Amino acid sequence: MTGWQITAIGKILKINATEMLEDVDSAKVKLTRTLLTGEDVSLYTGEEKGKFPIIPGRRAVGQVTELGSSSPLFEKGTRVVLSPVNPCGKCYHCANGNPTECYDFSIAGKTTDGFLKDFAVVKTSAIFPLPQSVKDNEAVFTDDIALALSVIDKLDMEKGQHVAIFGGSVFGSILAQLVIYYQGVPVLIDDNEQNLLNAKKSGIYYTLKVNARTEKEALAITGGRAFAKVAYLTRSGLSADLAFRLAAPSGRIAFAGYSFPNVKIPFPIALGKQLTTVSVTNGYGNYEPAINILANKAVDLSVYTLPLTKMDDIETSVGKMAECYKNKQPLPDFMFNMLS
Numbered sequence: 001m002t003g004w005q006i007t008a009i010g011k012i013l014k015i016n017a018t019e020m021l022e023d024v025d026s027a028k029v030k031l032t033r034t035l036l037t038g039e040d041v042s043l044y045t046g047e048e049k050g051k052f053p054i055i056p057g058r059r060a061v062g063q064v065t066e067l068g069s070s071s072p073l074f075e076k077g078t079r080v081v082l083s084p085v086n087p088c089g090k091c092y093h094c095a096n097g098n099p100t101e102c103y104d105f106s107i108a109g110k111t112t113d114g115f116l117k118d119f120a121v122v123k124t125s126a127i128f129p130l131p132q133s134v135k136d137n138e139a140v141f142t143d144d145i146a147l148a149l150s151v152i153d154k155l156d157m158e159k160g161q162h163v164a165i166f167g168g169s170v171f172g173s174i175l176a177q178l179v180i181y182y183q184g185v186p187v188l189i190d191d192n193e194q195n196l197l198n199a200k201k202s203g204i205y206y207t208l209k210v211n212a213r214t215e216k217e218a219l220a221i222t223g224g225r226a227f228a229k230v231a232y233l234t235r236s237g238l239s240a241d242l243a244f245r246l247a248a249p250s251g252r253i254a255f256a257g258y259s260f261p262n263v264k265i266p267f268p269i270a271l272g273k274q275l276t277t278v279s280v281t282n283g284y285g286n287y288e289p290a291i292n293i294l295a296n297k298a299v300d301l302s303v304y305t306l307p308l309t310k311m312d313d314i315e316t317s318v319g320k321m322a323e324c325y326k327n328k329q330p331l332p333d334f335m336f337n338m339l340s
């Protein structure tokens, strides 16, 4: 296996190691595409504390090349998406058959090696077959769709409800598109013009740029009722204060994201309005529904298609992301072709 390992803050090295099937429940997967985003390099930049060395990358697709034992779901050559999140199997909830509430999920690229490598050995429970109609460049977003489904679920969103979404990344756009799919009314808020434009092109009608009028404009969209549901993307860098101000009394706010930067929470507003906050950090349990969403073309990811970057350019690409982080600019995403 050839992989790229973060050895310390600001250091990434190409490594070679052997990956062998572990047991009858494991599969060897030849990775074909790995998507790297700001969430993946938060350890590399030092934004988040973590243990080194670690291989980054939580979103990947590939092809099964070997199986520990024959399976009705997979055979050699089956295209699959890999789940980056797996329950520990040992904690109270896992032991009681409720792995979605696991205390200690293993997370690829964060607590265990991720998918910035050419081969991965994984449990067959952590791979999901892809229908022919779902392309690789869409399938790498399965994890984000699963996370968005978990957000909608935990927000308890009802038909016709307004949902304010703070953060216009591709994940924010996916979440807004799914809110529409489940008949809610999303209002996407961001400070980046290009993000809002991309969201508009993907079918989001209400997009607002953060400025002095945002609060008034957002409230006007709800007819003054404010937002029963608010999603705050943890890495959006936006004002949590505004998010809490836009929430309706007894409303629900979801903090959603894979990495956890320090965000200041306006406690008095939360108490004053008796808001309920929920945290959503993974989409475990929603991978199959997420693949169905893709197969049904319920989300439009066409504006988010990235050019393929060669494996040779991995170190320089990660360096570029770190540079943007240092200069407080939006981090570019990279889609790596793990075949060349």
Ligand SMILES: [Zn+2]
Pocket (backbone or CB within 6 Å): 087, 088, 089, 090, 091, 092, 093, 094, 095, 099, 101, 102, 103, 104, 105
């Ligand atoms: Zn567990």
